[in-house]
Amino acid sequence: AGWLLDLSNSVASSSPSLLPIVRGTIERYKKASAASSNTESVSEANTQFYQQESSKLRRQIRDIQNLNRHILGEALSSLSLKELKNLESRLEKGLSRVRSRKV
Numbered sequence: 001a002g003w004l005l006d007l008s009n010s011v012a013s014s015s016p017s018l019l020p021i022v023r024g025t026i027e028r029y030k031k032a033s034a035a036s037s038n039t040e041s042v043s044e045a046n047t048q049f050y051q052q053e054s055s056k057l058r059r060q061i062r063d064i065q066n067l068n069r070h071i072l073g074e075a076l077s078s079l080s081l082k083e084l085k086n087l088e089s090r091l092e093k094g095l096s097r098v099r100s101r102k103v
Helices: 002-014 016-035 039-071 081-102
Strands: none
Touching: 016 039, 039 081
């Protein structure tokens, strides 16, 4: 279980926004491995668990990367009008927070 802590610490230092996601994944892993009783089912459960979790994490990472691109003004042509207005609102709120801290 030491590798779980290493993973959590690594994510915390490189991508703090992903830390809650990784912690949730670790908790689900612990529950899944505790629920399995024999080694074959543990191995099979682990394989299935990791496949599902890696798929979820890939999707979440892709979504976060897309959001970051949009915030930076990249790849905006794929957004709908509603999504653009949403992005504009988020940027304005963020700018507001920055300005309030500077004052």
